[in-house]
Amino acid sequence: MDESTNESAFAPHATWLPMKYPRHGGFRTHVEPVSPDAGTVLREAVETNDEYVRWTTRYLDADPDPSPLALAARDYRAGTHTPVGAAVFAFLLGRFLNHHEVPHTVFVDGWVARHGLVFATEALMEYSDTKFVYVTVPVSELPPDTMIMVSRIGHTDDSVPVELPRYVQQERLAQSDSTDEQIRYSAREEVLDRMRGLLAVASDQEYAAARDAVAPLRTNTVRQLTASYLFPTEKDWSRQLISGADAPHYHWISQLITSSNSAAELKRIAAPYGQESWIRDDATVAAVVEGVGTELTPMLTELLDAPERYRYVQDDAIPMRLLQALSAIPSDDAFSALAARSSMKGALPAVVHAMRHYPRRAMRLLAGQNLSLFDRHVRQNPELAIEMAPTLPETEQRRITELTAEVPEATDLPEILVNPPWTRKHKANPPNVFPGIATPDIRKIEWLPGEREELQNSRREYYTWETFKRSYVPDTNPATVRDFVAQYIFVLAPDDVARPLLTDWPGTTLKEPLRVVARFELDALPMMLRFARAHPGAAAPYLMPYVDIDVARLQATAFATRKNLRKPALAWLVRHADDAAALLVPDALGKPGKQRDHATTALRALARATSRETVLGATTKYGQDEVDAIAAIVDLDPLEVLPKRIPKIPEWVDTPTLPTVLTADRSAKLPVSAMNQMLTMCAISTVDAPYAGLDLAAAHCDRRSLGTAVWAVFERWWGNGAPSKENWSILALGWLGDTPP
Incomplete structure (x- = not known):
């Protein structure tokens, strides 16, 4: 097959289309057609508008010696239509046009509707270099009834005679070859773009006729610029x-x-x-x-x-x-x-x-x-x-x-690759709810050995309270204290100055909040909770020593809803395992909702990270029914532990073109659908909690071919800009990868 005839056409991207700067016979564009009523719209909205017409009177009717351009505009207004007259009349009207209400393209559309595309193109060429110029005129040559206003600046003595000027500047219509006028964001840009679009979608005959009409009008630089843009x-x-x-x-x-x-x-x-x-x-x-x-x-x-x-x-x-x-x-x-x-x-x-x-x-x-x-x-x-x-x-x-080469598709795939839990409709069992369970009264702070002492002695302060106060603290009013000053007040100031800020200071960030926790311990907890709710991503370090129901709920929510916070949230759960379980069990057995969902997710993670007995042990004091309910939560089949929303495999993966993944005995290949299920498992996994079905699925595959396919997924992820929401593509290399090909 001859490539010159089959692959010689340009392939514009979808983001380019429709073309903003189209060419006749070129890439696809969309141009709104001229309405048959455009001439009527031009007349009613502009040409007969009393305000606009009044402004043009000075140039068309009041001038005793009108220029040929003004005469052409008069004739167009009177019904003798020429491109020059149309251009000058539009120029005068457009000077006062409110383009927010009426776009300047109303002239182009009106011309096309009234006179056709060729006339409109000629008119735009005449319009392109029409402008006002200023000429110097001797006062002696002005009409006798001319009014001249003279302003005196800096004189206070009215007896000083006023000297009339000998010359004045007069505004005249002209066609001038000046390329120094602003085009971008101007009326000229509007009409140029509109006309270029109309010419781009015109028939070949209309386009050729308009081009031939414009050719002799390219008499100066501005007109040449205009013509080259239009054609x-x-x-x-x-x-x-x-x-x-x-x-x-x-x-x-x-x-x-x-x-x-x-x-x-x-x-x-x-x-x-x-x-x-x-x-x-x-x-x-x-x-x-x-x-x-x-x-x-x-x-x-x-x-x-x-x-x-x-x-x-x-x-x-x-x-x-x-x-x-x-x-x-x-x-x-x-x-x-x-x-x-x-x-x-x-x-x-x-x-x-x-x-x-x-x-x-x-x-x-x-x-x-x-x-x-x-x-x-x-x-x-x-x-x-x-x-x-x-x-x-x-x-x-x-x-x-x-x-x-033909490779048969595997038919003896495990259920997890054929019919995984997220593809099946589940009939939800009503949850076991125990609304009468009270949350235990646990509110304390637990430091690791030497942890608090290390914080208290972490650095030697450059300032004493007195020197810092003298330089930076004119007032300790909590409403006016800045973050920088608050940090030093909490660390250096005496209790009678610092403690009121724990409850009354409105700030939500400190440079070193853990040092404040080390000093004030439980007294600082309400402020730290306020910080954590405002900036949950930064809360893990300064909440770590606290044990409290509000802290437990924040950590459960962080683990259940924020991938980037799972690791520190799990660290808190494990550090305070017994108390964390005791605090979260009532929520896990409470009424359905987010709070229950977050608690059950956290308890399952805690059971995996420590032991099943750790979580069940916090329930024994309530009764056997409660123990059985928590056991059902903890013992839920890991394959059934799924996020609320199952992500779709992005188009850039293009699974059918991935390297073939063979079964473990290399006798058959995975169907595309099975590979999609495996990638979905990666997408619902997290760095610290890969989906339980991954190992089951991978065990059925030849690891070399699977690694090659996963490496190709990573390359495509990178090649598509490495979107962060699909960063599972990196993690999949660790879960499923082998040596890169």
């Missing part, structure tokens, strides 16, 4: 404009970049502002790829490989944008450059995009260059691989034979 397909226009300019036009930089048609043009435009000027957003990159084409590849690779290039917030986004651009270009050089950078963090979506749109090119170029991607591509396209095998090197031919 970016006209390569001669852009080449003459950009190559012939002494320097790129700053205010038109965005329009020039999105209309460039060669690498030379793009480099010349961006040179004064840095090549990064066109990679700030997807829309601009898309327009550049469409316009410059395959010539863009060396520029993209240069930008990707430049050391320390990106020093701003979008550091990660810009390399990904460059990789996306490479993946949309239908050339061997672009694909090879992309494949060579496939190990970059976040690069894989771009690589997969190119592989999907250029499968033959990918099969040919990945051979011998990237074994992992080549294997994935063969698994994705086995028929194509077999067809192209004779054209590939002998090593790749053998590899294709291996990968496309």
Whole structure:
């Protein structure tokens, strides 16, 4: 199959579409069609608006010597329609238009609805360089009834005569070739973008007619800039404009970049502002790829490989944008450059995009260059691989034979891989509730041997209380004490100063809260609980010595709901095992709800970390029914211990193209569904509590092939930007991995 005819089309990314800067006959775009009523809307909203019309009177009716431009606008208003008249009339009305209420695009749509696309394009060309200029006029030449107002500044003596000026500045309509006016965020930008969109979706005949009408109107630089933006397909226009300019036009930089048609043009435009000027957003990159084409590849690779290039917030986004651009270009050089950078963090979506749109090119170029991607591509396209095998090197031919060989699917899989608990509907048994159990009155602090003394002597203070107070504490009012000052008050100040802050200070953070705990012990507990509720992630160290029902509930909730807090929460449970069990048993037997769920999860973890008897021992004083209920909680089949929500396997895993996982005797392969179940087990596991079914599932697999597949999952996770919510991909290497291939 001839690649030049089958894989020569560009492959724009979904994030680029619809195109913001479209070209006629180019990438897909969406442009709102002109309403048939647009002419009526223009007339009623703008042209007959009393306020707008009143402002134009000065230029169209009050001038005794109107310019040809003013006369053309008068004629358009009166019904003699010319592009110049339409342009000047719109310019005058638009000067006072409230664009928050009526966008300036109302003129473009109105022109198209009334007169057609060709007329509207000509009118916009005339509009592009219409402006007000100021001319110096002798006062002696002004009409006799002209009013001149003179302001005197700094004079207090009214007897000093006022001297009239000999000349004044008058505002005149003109068409002027000035490129120094702001385009971005202006009315001109609005109408230019709208017209470019309408031309992009016009029929070939309409487009050609509009282009032919515009060609003779390119009489100055502003008009050439306008024409090149409206008709970016006209390569001669852009080449003459950009190559012939002494320097790129700053205010038109965005329009020039999105209309460039060669690498030379793009480099010349961006040179004064840095090549990064066109990679700030997807829309601009898309327009550049469409316009410059395959010539863009060396520029993209240069930008990707430049050391320390990106020093701003979008550091990660810009390399990904460059990789996306490479993946949309239908050339061997672009694909090879992309494949060579496939190990970059976040690069894989771009690589997969190119592989999907250029499968033959990918099969040919990945051979011998990237074994992992080549294997994935063969698994994705086995028929194509077999067809192209004779054209590939002998090593790749053998590899294709291996990968496309028929391997039977395993049929004697364990239940955990076929019908795991989360796929079955469970009829929930009503929980055993014992509402009368009272929470034991346990409130104490327990230090490890030497722990408190170590905290009290952890460092020698630079200040004494008196020296610190003199320099930093003008007032010990709790409402005004800052965090920095509060820390020193709690550590250095006498009790009569420090103790009131334990209850009255509103702060929620301290630099060294454990030192405060070491000094005040249980008296500091209410404040520490307030800290913990405000900042649970930082609470573990300073709550560790406390034993209290509120602390127990906080630790149970942390263990049950926060993966990053499971380890310190379990450490508290184990440190105070007997008391923790006694405090949480009443909650575990209480009414259904979050508090019960968190307590049961914590008790199961405590039983695993210590012993079953530790938890059951805290229940014996209540009665046999309560003991049996806690035993049922602790003895719950580990396979049935599941999170509230079972996560979905992300699309980037692409399980069907993972390396084949064989059964332990290597006689069959795991079905895709079974591999998905194993990955789900990883996703519901935590670093300290892997799902119980993992070992059962792994025991049925050949560990070498399983390790290879898990390594591929990790590579894809990294290649897709290493999303933190799927960091189980790293942990899976430890649970299921072998040596990387």
